[in-house]
Amino acid sequence: MLEQRFLEEASAQELDVCAYRVFMDESRPLVSGLAAILGDFQKLFSLTYASVHSKQPRERVRIGIEAATQTSFGFAYTYSGSVGFVLTLPNDQSTLFDTDLDEAMNVVFSMAKSPKPEQIVEYARQYGPGPVRALFNWASHHADHSMGADIEWRRVNEVRASLFIQPPELRELRDAIALTSDVRSTKVEVAGELVGIDVDRRTFHLRVEKEDYIGLLSDDIRHAVEVPKHYHAMVEERTITKYSTDEEKTTRILLSLRD
Structure with missing residues (x-):
């Protein structure tokens, strides 16, 4: 009651x-x-x-x-x-x-x-x-x-x-x-100087104005490249969000290079 x-x-x-x-x-x-x-x-x-x-x-x-x-x-x-x-x-x-x-x-x-x-x-x-x-x-x-x-x-x-x-x-x-995690990716085209590349580890270092782009090489890049040299680069920025911790990890992947 x-x-x-x-x-x-x-x-x-x-x-x-x-x-x-x-x-x-x-x-x-x-x-x-x-x-x-x-x-x-x-x-x-x-x-x-x-x-x-x-x-x-x-x-x-x-x-x-x-x-x-x-x-x-x-x-x-x-x-x-x-x-x-x-x-x-x-x-x-x-x-x-x-x-x-x-x-x-x-x-x-x-x-x-x-x-x-x-x-x-x-x-x-x-x-x-x-x-x-x-x-x-x-x-x-x-x-x-x-x-x-x-x-x-x-x-x-x-x-x-x-x-x-x-x-x-x-x-x-x-x-x-x-x-469970979520993966989001965006592609950006940037112009900068390729100052480092590691063929064995499949990593790259691209300097764009005052920012350094460091990440992984895609499997599509198998041709010879010059270092140091200025290139137009297509870079994928892949962000993984882990929901249990709310942590984000962003990885950059170099997709292509052109003079």
Whole structure:
């Protein structure tokens, strides 16, 4: 009865409710694990909302002031079985359509249910590496503490979105993100002086004004070249982003040379 009265009062104040239940095999959960999980979930939701609201991918795990203000959950109460938290968040209840907050919660739940590398890459391209990195941290802390999650996004008696995920699934999600990376490449044509080349290691050193281009030779370059000499060069810049660490590594590949 008290729970029903709380949901009705929350709705009257235009507050949606997030019921977050953490379950585990052990009977004694650690505070450090619970604190990390809730903090990760807040960051994951805020970053996803920022991407949904701005319609731009979030490249880094940084939350702006506006997004932080609009997505900060309020604490209401706890409940048993195993450990449950009831959180509240202001949301526009006058519209018949999903708000950006609703969409962000749906995206979070969808990402958590997508442990395949190709699905992770697609989410990262649409919403940015930032939310995927936050998802990795959230899944890692759940997996490290062998805690599952049962989350409901509610408005009075209506469950608007939900997620039930067990520790083995969270470990699978964590491992999939750890093994997934995205490769982006662009080609640029530059004019500079070829000052070094290593045929055995297949590397080159091209000086373009004040910048040095150092990288690998493509298999297409088998003809003799002169060093030092000025050339027009076609260079591919290939960037690999590892989602679990948000690290980027850029490699330059010399595709062709002409006088």
